Amino acid sequence: xxxxxxxPTDFSRHATKVLECLPALKNAGLEEVVLLHVINPIKAARWxxxxxxxxxxxxxEAQSQMEAIIAQxxxxxxxxxxxxxxxxxxxxxxxxxxxxxxxxxIIMGSHGRGFVRxxxxxxxxxxxxxxxxxPLLIEKFRFIEQQGKEVCDFVCQGMFRKxxxPTDFSxxxxxxxxxxxxxxxxxxxxxxxxxxxDTRRLLPPVLSQREELQKQDQERLEEIKGQLHFLGYxxxxxxxxxxxxxxxxxxxxxxxxxxxxxGSHGKSAIKEALIGSVSEAIAxxxxxxxxxxxxxxxx
Numbered sequence: 001x002x003x004x005x006x007x008p009t010d011f012s013r014h015a016t017k018v019l020e021c022l023p024a025l026k027n028a029g030l031e032e033v034v035l036l037h038v039i040n041p042i043k044a045a046r047w048x049x050x051x052x053x054x055x056x057x058x059x060x061e062a063q064s065q066m067e068a069i070i071a072q073x074x075x076x077x078x079x080x081x082x083x084x085x086x087x088x089x090x091x092x093x094x095x096x097x098x099x100x101x102x103x104x105x106i107i108m109g110s111h112g113r114g115f116v117r118x119x120x121x122x123x124x125x126x127x128x129x130x131x132x133x134x135p136l137l138i139e140k141f142r143f144i145e146q147q148g149k150e151v152c153d154f155v156c157q158g159m160f161r162k163x164x165x166p167t168d169f170s171x172x173x174x175x176x177x178x179x180x181x182x183x184x185x186x187x188x189x190x191x192x193x194x195x196x197x198d199t200r201r202l203l204p205p206v207l208s209q210r211e212e213l214q215k216q217d218q219e220r221l222e223e224i225k226g227q228l229h230f231l232g233y234x235x236x237x238x239x240x241x242x243x244x245x246x247x248x249x250x251x252x253x254x255x256x257x258x259x260x261x262x263g264s265h266g267k268s269a270i271k272e273a274l275i276g277s278v279s280e281a282i283a284x285x286x287x288x289x290x291x292x293x294x295x296x297x298x299x
Contacts, residue, residue: 001029001182006103006134008036008094008124011065014109018139019069021107022077024159028186033073034101035083037062038090059085091127098134107137129264129292135179138290159289160188164257166248167195169220172263176293177224180261184231191228192255193237195221196244214239252288261291 002025009015022030039058066083073081084101086093098106108125129136165180167173180191195217221237228235236255240247252260 001186002104003029004032004034004101004103005030005105005107006034006036006094006098006101007107008038008090008128009066009069010037011062018107018109019073021139021159022073022079024186025105025107026077026079028160028183030079033070033079033081034097034103035066035069035073035081036094036097037066037083037085038093039085039087040090041087055087090124091131094124094128095131095133098132103134105135105137106132107139109139133294133296135294135297136292138292140287140289158258160186160259162190162192162256162258163188164192164194164248164252164255164260164288166244166260166262167193167221167224168244169195169217170263170265172265172293172295174263175295175297176261176263177227179291179293179297180228181231183261184233188233190234191236192251192257193221193225193228193235194248194251195239196247197239197241198244199241200243257288259289259291261293264292264294 005025007015007018009018022033039055039062041055062085063083066085070081070083073079084097086097094106106128108128110125125138129138160183163180163183165176167177180188197213197217218239221239225235225237238251240251248260248262
């Protein structure tokens with residue numbers, strides 16, 4: 001399923017901790033790891049020109065660290081691995097290399113609520129989310145105190161065990177559903193199936209048809225529920241009204257899910273481009289890991 005995975009790294013604690021996901025990903029079919037470090041040429045700039053000697057030094061330093069990480073991956077997990085060092089705009093290089101390498105997944109780390117703490121995070125993760133054509137797993141971490149030291153730890157244990165799948169019944173949500181189905185072979189056991197009727201769109205002409213809309217949406221949820229039951233999942237379906245990303249995040253907490261799997265775009269791509277997609281809001285605001293499936297993905 002995830003035979004080749006791209007791990008962008010800036011050698012921060014988040015990026016290093018992400019590698020501890022390898023055993024779970026190996027159960028999902030992982031065979032090869034592609035490690036990527038991107039050097040921002042701005043860091044090597046002197047006035048308006050780039051100092052090539054600085055770039056060369058940064059490459060040597062990165063190469064030494066990458067070789068050590070790859071050696072550890074191969075010996076500890078029995079996987080094949082290689083690394084790439086790129087120079088350019090970080091998120092653009094991540095998207096480009098993911099396409100060139102034909103990876104099945106990009107995995108990046110994020111601390112708590114929002115993209116913070118770590119150079120490869122922040123706007124980089126957000127921009128990868130916006131531009132990638134490869135599924136993106138954003139693993140979430142928290143910092144805890146242990147013996148007087150700050151330690152980076154996973155927010156959730158059991159990566160695929162209990163999944164929240166929000167759907168708006170769009171084509172992109174259908175692609176995300178295919179991913180959820182495939183995750184059954186990776187040890188996923190339970191799915192919380194959710195549809196949120198957006199109250200911002202329930203204008204007076206629509207309100208008059210509320211009962212009919214609820215009936216239609218409930219029927220569509222039941223159809224998906226039946227498909228997941230057939231695969232052996234335990235399934236709970238939830239139909240609510242509200243602001244989608246707010247309600248989805250609330251349900252994720254209520255149900256204590258391990259991961260949120262959703263499509264990158266909903267039915268109104270134009271509106272999302274103007275105000276930010278539901279998937280982006282969930283990835284930004286929620287503390288649970290998020291697996292985002294891009295539009296036109298074919299698993």
